[in-house]
Amino acid sequence: MRFFIFLALPCAVLCGCAGRDPNLIQTVQLSDQQLTCAQITAEIKANNEKISQLASEQGWKVAQNVTAGVVGLVIWPVWFGMDFKDAAGKEASNLSQRNEYLGTLAGSKCAGPTTASLR
Helix, strand or coil, X not given: CHHHHHHHHHHHHHXXXXXXXXXXXXXXXXXXXXXXXXXXXXXXXXXHHHHHHHHHHHHHHXXXXXXXXXXXXXXXXXXXXXXXXXHHHHHHHHHHHHHHHHHHHHHHHCCCHHHHHHC
């Protein structure tokens, strides 16, 4: 019984460290109507860079989960270290939705070649 408690307690603690919570932003923000075309374009570019960083993080997490799953076949407590929160995927999806909204906003506010360069 003591061995089980000795083993279960660290596993429960490690389970809480398995992944980070997603940091989501609002798709529509109060200050959006005051943005200029240049500011909209800059935010879309910044969001695209963040999305590419999140894609590499997501790939790393998949590799980490596969490794933990295989090692967990031999040392089962390693399974508690797997990340099922998919924070990078949720954040990337959230930023994509924000970019879609900003593209629509740019289409209604900005005239000429600026909207064509956003797509």
